[in-house]
Amino acid sequence: MTNRVDLGIAFSGGGTRSASATLGQLRGLRHLGWLDRVRYIAAVSGGSWAALPYTYWKGRDDDLLGVYEEPAQLDHDKVLLTPNGTLAKIISESSIAGPGLREAAGEFRTFALPENANAYIDKALSALDKSRREAGRANKTYSRLLQDKFITPLVGSQSGLRVGWEERSVDQISTDNPRTLGAHEFIKVPDGRPFFIAGATLVPPHPAFYYPPLAPVEYTPLYSGIRQQFGAIGGAYIATWAYDSVDVSPGEGGLVRVRPAADGRTFTPADIISSTGAAPQLTLLLGARGKGMLNKIFGTASGYFPAYHPIAVRATGPALDAEIPHGDGGFMDYFGIMPLLARHVRNIIVFINSNNDFDQNDDLHSLFFEGARNDSGDKSMNIVFTPARYHELMTNLAQRRTSGAPPVYCGTNWEVAANEAYNIRTYGDLNICWVYNRPTGQWNDTLKAPIKQIMSGDTKTQTDLEKKAGSFADFPWYKTFEQKPPYVIELSVAQVNLLSNLTAWTVANKDSAAALMNALGRAFGGRPPAVPADGTPD
Structure with a gap:
């Protein structure tokens, strides 16, 4: 990481909507020449579904991310039929069939169930059972589904290997464990990639509280854990390959000794993206606090989402907790910004890939004012900026909304x-750019008529192929789940191509590029490097 500068980028959650938007934002940064100098990539939920594959990709960046295109250059047939890059292809083919779990969970809690509901529930749970690949580990189900969709198509058989960092660090792990671990057991990051951080949330049950005391979890290719201590929980990191072990004890030379489970489980990249993207988990766990049939539904369904053994600091030394549910990072930090602030990064770009506008975004509001605690998460511990900065941000984004300009503001x-919850110490001299996913007049005005026809929704004039592209009525705010029922997550090739084009342009257009350079260019002396000609990692 010697070529990396004091620059971090954060990608919010939002399912395949955020994955598509993140893809475009990575493409835009690469077009500007910035991506090769970023030190940290932090991501949550759907943002990690694009950022983690980028981290482990060993081929040409242009092959993965696609080539930057001006909106006016878009070709009608290519938009409909040809994914712009390997990652766009994977996202457009990532459909998971079934009911939208978060929405379904909410409905179960508010409506009475028919007497024969048990039969339907048992069928659904049986189908999930068939997705399992590890006997006795139902909580790996979601991980395996996402592995098949987002990891295996990129890295093949390496998708089931242990999480690793660069070659040198993996060799050191093998040296420290000469009889038990070999370098061939790890998936490695190509030299020169940014340091990846995924945010998740520990959801520990507590008999005294209806609402669990949430705690933020960080996953990186080197180490993972909970930075802050919450009573008997957290306060330590452990090597990521050892996360979810079943026992830990003091070792020699300042190390700790871990004992893996007898079932031979490994902690893989899919275990990271399934945890940070387990959006239904909290609603299901809260529903499991009910009685009778509701308890059965939610308790069983929540068991198909990640649960691991986290490390904790105790008076007697390091310890591993019992298996505890690990849910979506967006339950607390929807933007992935907190790990960057905890590391005192002084130049940050936050990519907000939500499905509502900036002045309606409760997650954004919670960074400046105390937020709420509800089924979607606990945002009451997120304050890191003053209210005056919120008004500054809102005023400037509103001006850009009115003018149709790219929704980018740099402070x-x-x-x-x-912030005690995230173990953040106060610091100053932060330059931060906020890039928002929202409809943008300038982008739309440059589109050719055939592209606008794809997005028009006019079924009387659209061709059959254009109709199959799906709905653009809420563009670019696709639903996190069930944009294309009955699939939980599915976007068409055109939906992925157009959203990623919008978000790439939002970053790389002339006005945005100037704003980013004015605020953050100090990180590399005001002169971003040229893009490598072959598009491969350094």
Whole structure:
């Protein structure tokens, strides 16, 4: 990482909507020459579904991310039929059939169930059982589904290997464990990639509280854990390959000794993206606190989402907790910004890939004012900026909305407030750019008529192929789940291509590029490097 500068980028959650938007944003940064200098990539939920594959990709970046295209250059047939890059292809083929779990869970809690509901529930749970590949580990089900969709198509048989970092660090792990671990057991990151951080949320059950005391989890290719201590939970990191072990004890030379489970489980990249993207988990766990049939439904369904053994600091030394549910990072930090602030990064770009507008975004509001605690998460511990900065951000984004300009605003010399929940110490001199996923007049105005026809929704004039492209009525705010019922997650080739084109342009257009350079260019002396001609990792 010697060529990396003090620059971090954060990608929010939002299922395949965010994965598509993140793809475009990575493409835009690469077009500007910035991507090869980023030190940290932090991501949550759907943002990690694009950022983690980028981290482990060993081929040409242009092959993975696709080639940057100006909106006016888009070709009608290519938009409909040809994914722009390997990652766009994977996202458009990532459909998972079934009911939208978060929405279904909410309905179960508010409507009475028919007497024969048990039969339907048992059928659904049986279908999930058939997706399992590890006997006795139902909580690996979601992980395996996402592995098949997002990891295996990129890295093949390596998708089931242990999480690793660069070659040198993997060799050190093998040296420290000469009889038990070989370098061939790890999937490695190509030299020169940014350091990847995924955010998740520990959801520990507590008999005294209806609402569990949530705690933020960080996953990286080197180490994972909970930075802050919450009573008997957290306060330590452990090597990521050892996460979800079943026992830990003091070792020699300042190391700890871990004992893996007898079932031979490994902690893989899919275990990271399934945990950070387990959006239904909290609703299901809260529903499991009910009685009778509701308890059965939610308790059983939640068991198909990730649960691992986290490490904790105790008076007697390091310890591993019992298996605890690990849910979506968006339950607390929807944007993935907190790990960057905890590391005192002074130049940050936050990519907000939500499905509502900035002045309606409760997650964004919670960074400046105390937020709510509900079925979607606990945002009451997120304050890191002053209210005055919120008004500054809202005013500038509103001006850009009115003019149809790209929704990008950069603030300079911000102060970061201390935050105990994320173990953030106060610091200043933060330059931060906010890039929002929203409809943009300037982008839309440059589209050719055939592209606008794809998005028009006019079934009387659209061809059959254009109709199959799906709905663009809510573009670019696709639903996190069930944009194309009955699939939980599915976007068409055209939906992925057009959203990623919008978000790439939002980053790389002339005005945005100037704003980013003015605020963050100090990180590399005001002169971003040229893009490598062959598009391969450094």
